[in-house]
Amino acid sequence: MSDIPLTQESLFLPYGEGRLHLRRIQPSAGASHGSPILMLHGAMSNGRVFYSNSGRGLACFLARAGFCVYVLDSAGRGLSEPRLGPGVDPGQGKVIREQLPLVQQQLLLWHPKASGVHWCAHSWGGVLMASCLVRYPEIAASVRSLLTFGSKRTIRVQSLKKWWMVDMVWNRIAPALAKRRGYLAADKLKMGMDNESLSSLNESIDWVRGDWVDHDDGFDYGAAARGLPPCWFIAAERDTVLGNPADVRDMMLECHAADSRFTLLSRANGNLHDYGHADMLTHMDAPVDHFPAVLDWYLGFDLAVLADAN
Numbered sequence: 061m062s063d064i065p066l067t068q069e070s071l072f073l074p075y076g077e078g079r080l081h082l083r084r085i086q087p088s089a090g091a092s093h094g095s096p097i098l099m100l101h102g103a104m105s106n107g108r109v110f111y112s113n114s115g116r117g118l119a120c121f122l123a124r125a126g127f128c129v130y131v132l133d134s135a136g137r138g139l140s141e142p143r144l145g146p147g148v149d150p151g152q153g154k155v156i157r158e159q160l161p162l163v164q165q166q167l168l169l170w171h172p173k174a175s176g177v178h179w180c181a182h183s184w185g186g187v188l189m190a191s192c193l194v195r196y197p198e199i200a201a202s203v204r205s206l207l208t209f210g211s212k213r214t215i216r217v218q219s220l221k222k223w224w225m226v227d228m229v230w231n232r233i234a235p236a237l238a239k240r241r242g243y244l245a246a247d248k249l250k251m252g253m254d255n256e257s258l259s260s261l262n263e264s265i266d267w268v269r270g271d272w273v274d275h276d277d278g279f280d281y282g283a284a285a286r287g288l289p290p291c292w293f294i295a296a297e298r299d300t301v302l303g304n305p306a307d308v309r310d311m312m313l314e315c316h317a318a319d320s321r322f323t324l325l326s327r328a329n330g331n332l333h334d335y336g337h338a339d340m341l342t343h344m345d346a347p348v349d350h351f352p353a354v355l356d357w358y359l360g361f362d363l364a365v366l367a368d369a370n
Contacts, residue, residue, distance in 0.1 A: 064124040065089075066115055070139060071130075073166055080159060081139035083107055083131040085123040092126035093362055095174045095204055096167055099131045100160070102183025102211075103264060104244070104252025106138030107131035109182055109341055118180075118341055121351045127358065128171070132163055134188075136243075137254045144255045146242035151259035152188055153276045160192040164199055176204040176289075178358060182341060183303060184264060186211025186293075190315055191272075194285045204361055206317075207292045207354065210303025210337050213311045215268050217304040225301050231265050272314070288317040292357060294350075296335035297326035303337050325350055 065088040072079040099110045099119055110131045111119040119129040134155050136144035144150075167177050181189045186208030193200040215226055234251070238244040238258040246252035263275050272282035293312045295305035305324050312320050325335045332349045333339075340346065 066120060066123050068111070068113065073162060075135065075140075075159065075162065078135070078141040080135060080163065081107070081133040081141075082163065083111060083119070083133075084128065085111055085119050085131070086128040087123060087126060091123075091128035093128075093358070094171070095176055095178055095358075095361065096128040096130060096171050097122060097178040097180055097358065098163060098167060099129065100134065100155075100179070100181045100185035100189055101132075101137070101254075102181070102185045103260065104246040104254060104256045105182070105185075106254040107133045108138065108253065109338070110180075116342075118346070118351060118354065121347050122355060122358065125355050125359075130163070130167060132159070134159055136257060144243040144257050149243065149257045149259045151257065151275065152263050153274055155188045156191045156195060156274075157276075160189065161196065161199060164202065168202060176202050178205050178207070178361070179203050180207045181211060182209045183211055183337065187213050187267070187311070190285075190288065190311075191281050193288050194281050194315070195274075195279060197287055200287055200289060203289045205290045205292070205357070206288060207294070207357065208308075209294050209340055210296060210299050210308065211293065211311060212303055212307035213267060213272060213314060215301070215304065215307055216310065217301065217306055219300065222301045226268070230261075231269075235261060235265070282314065285314060285316045288315055288320075290319040291315060291317040292321050292323065294323045294325065294340070296337065296340045297324060297328070298334045298336040299340070301337075323350075323353075 067088045068085050071082045071084055101107050101109050111117040119131050123129050133140040135150040142148050179189050234244050238261055244256040244261055246255050273280050293308050295308040325331045325340055327334055332345045
């Protein structure tokens with residue numbers, strides 16, 4: 061499958077005073093599966109966690125299997141414009157209430173024969189996607205599944221590593237640095253692969269240690285969490301802080317999805333490695349280890365459609 065040629069192209073959707081970047085990746089011969097897949101990165105990140113120009117990553121793996129995959133750079137990240145800076149400070153509510161609904165509407169227009177769109181996220185992107193689905197049942201009705209890697213809303217685990225990474229760096233040092241510059245220059249500080257807005261940083265801090273309530277209008281996501289599509293929460297054994305398996309399980313329970321499953325990537329469970337927060341997506345062995353199971357997850361929805369048709 062690795063020799064199947066791919067077509068990668070950057071698409072831009074007008075948004076506010078700028079535009080959102082979508083990377084479309086599909087087989088050069090065209091997609092053979094009806095439902096496209098939308099992917100969203102986490103905090104201090106961008107869409108490149110899912111793909112590379114050379115054809116690595118989960119998005120490229122699924123495209124070689126016949127899917128049309130779209131990878132979103134949320135506002136200010138990746139190739140989306142304008143970049144984060146003084147006066148450009150989009151909060152996470154913008155992703156939930158504006159960006160994801162806009163992209164979903166566009167994908168349904170581009171794929172009118174599709175029975176819906178699969179959503180896939182890494183880390184905090186899973187929280188934002190779940191929030192959108194909880195808030196907008198009409199959008200959830202057009203989403204076939206939600207698959208997340210290392211996504212948690214709260215961090216309840218306690219350890220020295222967590223105290224340093226979360227309590228000190230993320231909760232105290234990062235906001236101070238971001239307030240001085242107007243955003244967190246995470247790439248230059250070697251804290252992440254992309255920058256983070258001050259608003260999103262502060263809002264995520266509140267959510268991690270508090271209630272699942274919208275900062276802009278008080279919408280209570282925790283109270284409304286029902287009616288999500290089938291969900292698969294994937295965690296990694298060596299991801300002890302940012303996506304601790306216990307915290308990922310907590311998020312799965314908080315979402316109250318009627319159809320949900322949990323998987324821990326670990327040697328003890330038959331995987332090649334005890335993966336960490338990032339390398340569960342970027343490890344060289346992922347395409348021969350757990351990526352095939354992800355592919356089977358998506359293919360199962362196509363088989364279900366065929367069975368219903370017969």
